[in-house]
Amino acid sequence: MNTGFIKVSAVSPRVTVANVEKNLQNALKTVKAESESGSSLIVFPELYLTAYTCGDLFLQDALIQSALDALIKFSKETAYSDAVICIGLPLRVSGRLYNCAAVLQSGAILGIVPKTYIPNYNEYYEKRWFASSEKVNCSSVIIDDEEVPFGSNLLFTLSSGAVLGVEICEDLWVPVPPSSELCLNGADIIANLSASNEAVTKNDYRKNIISVQSAKCFCAYVYASSGVGESSTDLVFSGACTIAENGAILSESERFAFDGSSASAFIDFEKLNSERVRNGSFSDNNEILRENDFTVIPAYVNEAEYDDVTRNFYPYPFVPSNESERELRCGEILSIQSAGLAKRLAHTGLKKAVIGISGGLDSTLALLVAVKAMEMLSLPNENIICVTMPGFGTTDMTYNNAVELIKALNTTFKEIDIKPACLRHMSDIGHDSDIHDITYENTQARERTQILMDISNKVGGILVGTGDLSELALGWCTYNADHMSMYGVNCSVPKTLVRHLVRFEAEKLGGEIEQILLRVLATPVSPELLPPDENGNIKQKTEDKLGPYEVHDFYLYYFVRFGTKPQKLLFMASRAFSGKYSEEQLKEWLRLFIKRFFISQFKRSCLPDGPKVGSVSLSPRGDFRMPSDAEFTEWLKF
Template identity: 55%
Template sequence: MEIRMASHGFVRIGVCTPATKVADVAYNCEQIRKLVAETPDCRFFLFPELCLTAYTCADLFFQPLLVDQARKAIVQLAEFTAEHRVTMVVGAPIAHRGRLFNCAVFLSGGRILGIVPKRFLPNTQEFYEERWFSSAADLTATELMWDGESIPFGNDLLFRAEGLPDCMIGIEICEDVWVANPPSGQLAVAGANVLLNLSASPELLGKMEYRRALVQNQSARCLAAYVYASSGPGESSTDLVFSGHSLIAENGTILAETERFRFDSQIAVADVDIERLVNERFKNNSYGGARSDASYRVIDFLLTDVTTERLRRPVAATPFVPPVEEERAHRCHEIFEIQTTGLAKRLLHTGAKRVVIGISGGLDSTLALLVTVKAFDKLGYDRSGIETITMPGFGTTQRTRGNAERLAELLGTGLRVISIDAAVRQHFADIGHDETVHDITYENSQARERTQILMNVANQVGGLLIGTGDLSELALGWCTYNGDHMSMYAVNTGVPKTLVRYLVAWCADAEFSGDISAILHDVCDTPVSPELLPPHENGEIKQRTEDKVGPYLLHDFYLYHVVRLQHRPSKIFFLARQAFGDQFTAREILHWLQTFYRRFFSQQFKRSCLPDGPKVGSVVLSPRGDWRMPSDANAAVWLNDLKQLEGVVGEE
């Protein structure tokens, strides 16, 4: 399924480190052309600082011949952009009114659209730029005459893509980003969401990590993409070595980077999500309240769109779960600390030293129990104050019941086993419900009976009822209103289902050991189920949640992109195709995405009256926190956006 990049708000950008020879303009120009020609699926390219001459020409910059050759090469490259329908930004020395400037030259559609001079010139240690160049602060004109044409000249230029007007480009050069108040900050405030940096950054021990962090942080601070092109080892090695470390970052995340210390030309290509960046700024009132000290001139350029089946950017199938084990363990530790600290604070505030928690042997209640145990340990409370209650019903299996009871015993908590069979049957008789009819009344009567028991026991012992439901269940409304939906403090309310499993597994390895660890691993291997319907004849779980609502793997992906990134449904469908490949068919992805929207909209009323619980990540559905939505909002607009895809999916 091919899509046009601009239709989903993407811009494909190539950041380049071309092979270079010092002072050989013809060679350098040819390497630039070659790199562009060999990357036909990209239409926008950024090259390093002074790439036409090389950065390390030193006093050769005083030679008029070198500067004139660079000027001719710029004209040739401008013509090249028309022939290949590309846009490129290259670095060159530009002479103007008796001064020489280190400049970025913006080329598109066969024309020189603008020239941006460097503002901050390093002149310490190995750098001597003030020997050769003047700063942008020394400009005496805002236009430069070039073969009879007036070219915008200055660091007050912004470049706007005609095919995607939300794409606004700002430019700074090397040292500009290393100073206390980089020009890119003002460019971002003025509307630039793609920030380009033409650089020549010599390599030193530890500098790679610092450079990467600098680029990441500036992209995050500016809510922008930051594209950094750096000179390679073809630069002079008289006193320095250049590695060619070029990067593309988007809002704090590295999308692509080149391999260092390569003498051949390098390019890293990534698809920048302009739509996402615009939305991030919509939501950030600090950005909205920022003001620029300068005015900027906007220059339009034609950005040729790209048609693609595969995005050139990482699209995580599990956005809540880091793929690297070390990072995942760190995140689990942080989340667990947030959960336990939140509960501990609530216990201190209320003065309660007793809590009640219903345990089923499933993932959510197990995690809630582990959080409660560690919160008690943190406060120095006796674990016997934790009243765990398991309430076997019509669908309870021996596996889950056994794990629940054994876990409570090993953890040293109090344990009650209270069967709900008789109470629910009496309730069926009271309301005239046929027990053989396994409908929603049959299921929810059990859930509400369990909550009644838990609430009343909490009153009985003078304690708090700990909620066990997770973020994914809240998104789908997969919780019984005034049943497991309700508690006195919900410790899992910010944790999505895909992460719950990893948290329990992490606890098994990092926080507990022995028999407790073995039980926790078995809980992780147990199918997700509310166990409200009778099991199979062999005692195995019959009712599997994901058979009814769909795979949590997909729903957590949808949740992240709907709530955190605010993407439209058709874009989420496209991204899901990228993330899951052959794991799910296009029809399955579309079906469960439609299910997600229907449930997400129809079940908001449950989220509108949630009990308190800690926020642990960037996605939360608390009506007192990040998500405020009318309970009677209509999903038609979103479902119609997906309906347009049904014909396309049907053809595959």
């Protein structure tokens, strides 16, 4: 099954300086354990078979020969494993000694990659012993009577969509690492065999470099460093193992563990490939800098079955899980929204904003954004014309929330009852007002938009749209009604994020306004186009019809951001919402999402302007271009 997941492991078993046999036995035990756990890629530290801190012992023939003999034995004794294994050793080639990574699978040595950048500063004196890969004058070496590819230009195909590249320690720390070239030539997983000693703050710096390189190259980065068994004559090593994917740290080991350390993670290489396809600059960089003399070596591994993948997925991809980060994100998003509206007002020379206020979440957020925009322009809140338009489904709860918020923010209040106009309109078109169908609902929605457009013309202002990203994705808006405005400030803000933005402002403003906003947050999401129940409460609840917005936002993020296939998306959602929703529910809502997403594109093809705030946007002008008449059949095959 093509799941797109591969399990990888960075390992740092206990190492003994210059005791090759002991290190070999530890390596064999580690491969056995990692293979049994399902790892398809196992990365050891730099020079593991000898240890990194052998010093001038690297000039001893006995040590170099023992390392080569150990590599041959290691290859034969790991023949049972389908995993690709990267292990470090010193190797003498054509009269020079190289710091190398051997890549093995199923008893074969697939290739040898020598280190390119040899550090010779501060505590490092590697040039005393090792030559750079730039000195290599051959493309292969003979090991155990077999010709083995040799060079820094080797790539290893792991599956139909995953390619491995290898670099060693210092290679990562230079301005343009070899891994950048490797990735431009097809690698999407980088193994780094390292021996990075510890110093105050170095661990954070090291993790940042790994994270940034994985982000810049849209790759997974598997980093394994030497452990505390290395010589402590002048330095201490911690066995730091880190796995990153596209800028995110997926797994890291405990440091300073005497019995060894390791980190494992499931890499989503389909997501990485999707990122590369979408990023035009990556392709341009590829064309400008790509080398054509790379050797590609087949080393196929099994992709992980969904049931075996232990990776968890955060259910709210639009919302940071960390509270302090979430607050920073909310502040930044509100600034983007309000700056966009302020710019549009300044450009047009208009000084007033018109908003239809329902007492619901979206219009509340739009109002809060408008207040901040007026502050940016040094204009009074009275320049915001807030219009309440009670209809057949308006409840006392939402009406009171709307009126109280308008007055508490010192904006201009206007109320127009749309019921008489709607009844007249339905009479004119011959529609029975007792039939509560789509015509009944959309009559109200379009009446409201007509009123707001005309008031905007009358007062010389801009009609601020309130619809959010989730509604646009699902087509949960009336064409040429709430679908339309003069500037849509919420157009790339999903519903799950709207709640956090309103709560953020509530806590910031405090007092009476905070209490009103908290009541808005407690109100069920509803367009209020159908009459309330017998107790005057909201009867028409959006999530009863569509399913939870938190699930649809999860689908939206991965579907648009990474082009994730439905079967994989369902698997991810079942993990993210495990124990909360059943797989049958998630499957039903995924079908609904796909159908509504496709059939609603015609609404998104003619959207008003509005600011992009995050990595997912459906603007037909810049972010998402899709034909309005595409079929969704292929996406329902799960």
